[in-house]
Amino acid sequence: MLGLSAATLAGYLAAIVVLMLTPGPDMMFVLANATRYGPRAGAVAALGVAAGEAVHVAAVVAGLATVIAASPVLFTAIRWAGAAYLIVLGLRALRGTGRPGARADRPVGGAGRAFRRGLLTNLLNPKMILFSVAFLPQFVRPESGPVAAQLVLLGVLFVAVQLAVDLVLGVGAGRFASRWGDSRWSRRVDRLCAVAFVALGVRLAAG
Numbered sequence: 207m208l209g210l211s212a213a214t215l216a217g218y219l220a221a222i223v224v225l226m227l228t229p230g231p232d233m234m235f236v237l238a239n240a241t242r243y244g245p246r247a248g249a250v251a252a253l254g255v256a257a258g259e260a261v262h263v264a265a266v267v268a269g270l271a272t273v274i275a276a277s278p279v280l281f282t283a284i285r286w287a288g289a290a291y292l293i294v295l296g297l298r299a300l301r302g303t304g305r306p307g308a309r310a311d312r313p314v315g316g317a318g319r320a321f322r323r324g325l326l327t328n329l330l331n332p333k334m335i336l337f338s339v340a341f342l343p344q345f346v347r348p349e350s351g352p353v354a355a356q357l358v359l360l361g362v363l364f365v366a367v368q369l370a371v372d373l374v375l376g377v378g379a380g381r382f383a384s385r386w387g388d389s390r391w392s393r394r395v396d397r398l399c400a401v402a403f404v405a406l407g408v409r410l411a412a413g
Contacts, residue, residue: 210350210359218345222364226371231292234402235327236372238299239320240380247320248376254324256369261329262338263361267354272339281332285411288330292407295323299400 226233232255240248266272328334342364346356 210345210347210356214345214347215363218360219363219367221341222367223371226368229402231327231331232324232368232372233375235295235324236376237379238400239324240376240378241383243320243380244384245377245380248380249373250320251324252369252372252376254321255328255372256365257321258325258328259334259368260361260365262334263342263357263365265335266338266342267357267361281335284330284332284335288332289407289411291326291330293404293411295327296400296402296404296407300397300404 236248236251236255239251338361342357342360345360346353350356
């Protein structure tokens with residue numbers, strides 16, 4: 207496949223799976239939507255996150271991510287915007303955890319809202335920019351064909367694996383919450399995710 211060896215692709219896919227299973231803003235967002243609003247909301251949130259990562263990959267291929275990463279002012283602005291967004295999400299979730307009627311089987315705000323928030327959660331994470339710039343090129347082999355084509359292939363695989371992992375987590379957590387989670391359990395999960403969002407935002411702001 208574009209000259210890339212099976213060993214290179216296997217190592218790349220294994221690395222992606224490990225990375226996707228590491229808790230972060232994207233995973234917490236998908237789980238928060240799934241446990242609160244059900245499996246459909248978890249799946250839509252996963253699609254939004256994957257769309258954001260697709261933008262990052264496209265930026266790497268176009269060379270824009272390198273420019274952003276090399277600009278301290280622009281990078282800092284994105285970092286602060288992402289931190290503020292995560293903290294606001296967390297505070298809003300904390301404020302709404304005690305509200306009656308916030309059941310896991312009743313989506314609030316519709317699928318479009320979950321998608322947009324998933325998209326922004328990923329786009330406003332500057333570490334994903336640095337990660338994309340640093341990670342994808344490591345598996346490019348210039349002697350194996352056009353570099354841009356290899357980056358596109360690696361990027362497509364990255365987004366596909368991320369989407370698959372997030373869909374499994376989102377749908378699974380949503381079904382579990384809808385079937386076995388009572389209101390007290392759901393509120394505990396809401397609070398945990400909300401605190402995690404705030405903590406991740408503070409950590410991102412601190413650099």
